[in-house]
Amino acid sequence: MEDLPEHDRETGERLRRHLQFFFMNPMEKWKVRRQLPYKLLLQVLKIVFVTMQLILFAEMRMSHVDFLEDTTTVMRHRFLKEWNDDRDALQYPPAEGRYSVYDDQGLSEHLGFLINSYYAIRNDSFASFSYDVVKHPAENLGAQISFESIPPIEVLIDRISNVTVNNNTYDFDIREVKDTKRLNLTAQEVFQIGQSDDTVRDILATRGITFLPEDALKISTVQFKFRLRTIHYSPTAGDQKPECYKIAVSIKFDNSRHTGQVHVTLSTVVSYVNVCNGRIIKGKLPGVGWSFDTLLIGGTDIFVLILCILSLILCCRALIKAWLLQNKTSDYFENVLRNPITVTDQLDFLNLWYVMIVVNDALIILGTIAKISIEFQDFDNSLFTLTSIFLGMGALLVYVGVLRYFGFFSQYNVRIQNLNFLFFFIFI
Numbered sequence: 247m248e249d250l251p252e253h254d255r256e257t258g259e260r261l262r263r264h265l266q267f268f269f270m271n272p273m274e275k276w277k278v279r280r281q282l283p284y285k286l287l288l289q290v291l292k293i294v295f296v297t298m299q300l301i302l303f304a305e306m307r308m309s310h311v312d313f314l315e316d317t318t319t320v321m322r323h324r325f326l327k328e329w330n331d332d333r334d335a336l337q338y339p340p341a342e343g344r345y346s347v348y349d350d351q352g353l354s355e356h357l358g359f360l361i362n363s364y365y366a367i368r369n370d371s372f373a374s375f376s377y378d379v380v381k382h383p384a385e386n387l388g389a390q391i392s393f394e395s396i397p398p399i400e401v402l403i404d405r406i407s408n409v410t411v412n413n414n415t416y417d418f419d420i421r422e423v424k425d426t427k428r429l430n431l432t433a434q435e436v437f438q439i440g441q442s443d444d445t446v447r448d449i450l451a452t453r454g455i456t457f458l459p460e461d462a463l464k465i466s467t468v469q470f471k472f473r474l475r476t477i478h479y480s481p482t483a484g485d486q487k488p489e490c491y492k493i494a495v496s497i498k499f500d501n502s503r504h505t506g507q508v509h510v511t512l513s514t515v516v517s518y519v520n521v522c523n524g525r526i527i528k529g530k531l532p533g534v535g536w537s538f539d540t541l542l543i544g545g546t547d548i549f550v551l552i553l554c555i556l557s558l559i560l561c562c563r564a565l566i567k568a569w570l571l572q573n574k575t576s577d578y579f580e581n582v583l584r585n586p587i588t589v590t591d592q593l594d595f596l597n598l599w600y601v602m603i604v605v606n607d608a609l610i611i612l613g614t615i616a617k618i619s620i621e622f623q624d625f626d627n628s629l630f631t632l633t634s635i636f637l638g639m640g641a642l643l644v645y646v647g648v649l650r651y652f653g654f655f656s657q658y659n660v661r662i663q664n665l666n667f668l669f670f671f672i673f674i
Contacts (some may be wrong), residue, residue, distance in 0.1 A: 262579055268571060269594075284566075288557050289603070289648055295550050296610060296641050303617060303637060306629060307630060310535075313478050318514045320495050321495055325518050326512055327359040347499070347508045350447075353457055355567075356510065357450070358443035360497060361429075362365045364399060365436045366564060378473035379494060398430035402469040427453055431468075468499040472601070475519070492519045543620075551614050556608040559601045568595045599647060606643030613637035 267275065274284035284494045322329050332342055347353050367375050377396050403426075406418040431439075431449065438445045447457065457465070472495055479488040494515040501508045572595035615635030620629055 253284075258582070260321070261289045265575065266573065268568070285557070285560055288499075288553065288560065289644070292553050292557060292644055294638075294645055295546060295553060295649060299546050299550050299614070300388075300637060300641055302546060303633070306543075309628065310478075314514075314516055317476070317493060317516060318512070321514055323513050325360050325363050325495070325497060326510065327356045330515050335351070338560065345510050347510060348506060350457065353499070353508065354446050355443045358439050360432065360470060361399070361436065361446065362440050365393075365431070367398065367431070367474065376475045376478045378475055393433045397430040397472065400471040401425075401427040402431050402467075402471065403427070403455070404468075405464045406460075406466070409460075416561065425454075426524060427455055428457075430452060462501070463504055466500075466502045468501075470497045471495065492517050503518070541604075545615050547618050551611060554607040554610045558604060561603045561607070564597065565600050565604070568597060571595060602643055603647050606640045606647060609636045609640035609643070609653045611638055 266272070267278070270278065272286055274302065276283060319334055322334075326345065327347070333345065333518055347356055377391065379391060379397060380442065402424070405423050405425070407421040408417075409419070410417040429450075435449050450456070457468075474493045474494060475490065477490055494517070496513050496515075498511050498513070499508050499510065572592055575595075576587055576592065590602055613633050616629055616636060618632040622632060660667050
C-alpha cells in the first residue's frame with residue numbers, strides 16, 4: 247500500500263481498521279470501545295421469555311389435549327353399550343378384541359342403548375353436556391328444554407341397490423345408494439325403547455330404517471350422527487378461562503366386509519363456538535377487565551413479540567452492514583489493489599449465526615401470532631399443531647444461537663469449535 251497514492255492509502259487504512267473491528271467478537275469489541283453487547287443481552291432476554299412462553303403454551307396445549315381425549319372417552323362410555331376401561335388403555339396385545347356386534351339382538355341392544363343415552367344426556371352425565379340448540383343469552387344455563395326441541399339423530403346408510411338370492415343363484419345390483427334419515431322420536435317412543443330394546447326395530451322401521459336378515463348383504467355402513475355442547479373449565483391449567491365447545495359425535499356400524507362381525511367405532515370432532523347456551527362469568531382484576539392469567543399470557547406474548555422484532559431488526563441491520571462492507575472491500579481490492587478477493591473470502595462476511603437468529607426470530611414471531619389468535623379467537627387443533635412447530639423450532643434455534651457466545655470464553659472455546667465441526671457434517 248506504500249506505493250499507492252495518499253488518498254488510496256488513507257482509504258485503505260480506514261478500510262483496514264473497519265475490517266479489523268468488524269471481525270472482532272463482542273468480548274474484543276467491549277475491550278476496545280467499551281461497546282455494550284446489546285445483541286447478546288437481547289438474546290439472553292429472549293431465552294428467558296421464550297422459555298416462559300413455551301411453559302405457558304405447553305400448559306394450555308396439554309389442557310386441551312387432555313380435554314379432547316377425555317371427551318372422546320366419555321362419549322364412548324356414554325353411547326357404546328358395555329364399553330369398559332380396558333378398552334381405553336393403549337396396550338399391545340390388546341386385552342380384548344375389536345368392539346363389535348354379531349347378531350340382530352346385539353344390534354337392537356346397542357341401538358336402544360344409544361338412543362336412550364342420547365335423550366338422557368343432560369340428566370345422566372356427570373358433566374355439563376347439552377344439546378346443540380341456541381338459546382337466548384339471558385336464559386339460565388341449567389334451564390331444561392322441551393322434548394320436542396331436542397335435535398334429531400342423523401342416520402346415514404351406505405348400501406347397494408338390491409340383492410336377490412334363490413337357492414344356488416344370486417343377483418347383485420351393486421349400484422351404491424346413500425340414504426339419509428332424521429331420527430326424530432317422540433317421548434313415548436323413547437320410553438318404549440327404554441322398557442324393551444326389541445321395540446327399537448319396529449320404531450326404526452316406521453322411519454324407513456330396517457336391519458332385517460336380508461339386509462345383511464345390502465348394508466355396508468350405518469352412521470348415527472349428532473352434536474352436543476359442553477363447557478371446558480380447568481382450574482389447574484394456566485389459563486382458567488371457561489370455554490364452550492361443540493362436539494360432533496359419529497357412531498359407525500361397519501358391515502362392509504359382510505362377515506357377520508359388525509365393527510362399531512365412535513369418533514368425535516370438537517370445535518370452539520362463541521355462542522353458548524347461557525353466560526360465562528369470568529373473574530377479572532379490579533379496574534382492568536381481564537383475568538390475571540389472561541394478562542400474564544398476553545403480556546408474555548407481546549413482550550416476546552417485541553424482543554423478536556428488535557432482534558430481527560438488529561440482525562438484519564448487521565447483515566446489511568456486512569454486505570455493504572463486503573462490497574466496499576471487493577471494490578477496493580479489485581479497483582485499487584488489482585487483486586480481486588475470492589468467493590470464499592467474500593463468504594467470510596456472512597455471519598451464519600445472524601442468519602440463524604433471523605430464522606428463529608421469524609419462526610417465533612409467526613408462532614406467537616398464531617398463539618395469540620388461538621387465545622383470543624377460535625380454537626383450532628391444526629392451528630395448535632402449527633403453533634407448536636413454529637415455537638418449538640424457534641426456541642431450539644434460540645438455545646443453539648447462544649452457544650456462539652460461549653465460544654468467546656477460553657474454557658468453552660474448544661467445545662464450541664467441536665460442536666461447529668459436528669454440525670457441519672450433520673447438515674451437509
